[in-house]
Amino acid sequence: GESVGLHLPTLSVQEGDNSIINCAYSNSASDYFIWYKQESGKGPQFIIDIRSNMDKRQGQRVTVLLNKTVKHLSLQIAATQPGDSAVYFCAENIYNQGGKLIFGQGTELSVKP
Amino acid sequence: DAGVIQSPRHEVTEMGQEVTLRCKPISGHDYLFWYRQTMMRGLELLIYFNNNVPIDDSGMPEDRFSAKMPNASFSTLKIQPSEPRDSAVYFCASSNQNLGYTFGSGTRLTVV
Numbered sequence: 267g268e269s270v271g272l273h274l275p276t277l278s279v280q281e282g283d284n285s286i287i288n289c290a291y292s293n294s295a296s297d298y299f300i301w302y303k304q305e306s307g308k309g310p311q312f313i314i315d316i317r318s319n320m321d322k323r324q325g326q327r328v329t330v331l332l333n334k335t336v337k338h339l340s341l342q343i344a345a346t347q348p349g350d351s352a353v354y355f356c357a358e359n360i361y362n363q364g365g366k367l368i369f370g371q372g373t374e375l376s377v378k379p
Numbered sequence: 380d381a382g383v384i385q386s387p388r389h390e391v392t393e394m395g396q397e398v399t400l401r402c403k404p405i406s407g408h409d410y411l412f413w414y415r416q417t418m419m420r421g422l423e424l425l426i427y428f429n430n431n432v433p434i435d436d437s438g439m440p441e442d443r444f445s446a447k448m449p450n451a452s453f454s455t456l457k458i459q460p461s462e463p464r465d466s467a468v469y470f471c472a473s474s475n476q477n478l479g480y481t482f483g484s485g486t487r488l489t490v491v
Binding site: 300302308309310311312355357365366367368369370371372 | 481
């Protein structure tokens with residue numbers, strides 16, 4: 267069946283360090299993945315996405331890696347800042363089901379100054 | 380663009396009352412999604428529309444929940460009658476051809 271799960275529910279890092287948030291998915295038919303950041307009291311905010319024909323994509327201070335062999339993706343945040351503290355969700359798009367997003371449980375990132 | 384606009388931001392109602400949540404998607408987006416977020420179940424997809432037509436409502440918990448999209452710029456999620464277990468944050472999101480999903484700020488519903 268479909269499922270998207272996160273390996274670590276909480277992650278605490280020191281300011282300036284790099285953060286890595288992991289996500290596993292089970293449906294090999296998925297072809298689009300998105301990372302969202304959710305701050306307290308707000309809706310999920312798009313960070314970065316990746317299509318299944320890619321294995322790496324970089325943004326500003328963020329990199330998403332996709333390993334289709336083991337159905338795993340990760341979000342790397344460089345030089346983590348206190349403003350990065352939030353809950354991070356990976357989401358899976360099953361294109362042949364009309365584009366609905368299935369979300370993982372979320373990882374809470376806490377950045378210590 | 381103002382983004383996805385939801386109203387109200389907060390709603391407190393008594394058990395048994397009807398609750399209506401509203402959403403205005405981003406202009407030009409052809410998909411609209413309603414999600415519910417709770418601590419126990421995370422983000423759950425309730426229903427989504429494509430070009431104003433409901434495509435998948437398998438996530439709607441029961442008949443007390445209904446959603447409509449009378450036009451491309453407006454959608455409602457109604458709960459009648461409401462129950463305390465419906466307390467959650469309800470998010471609306473819209474996208475363009477399956478990409479660029481944008482979420483609103485949510486409606487925090489409390490049923491007492």
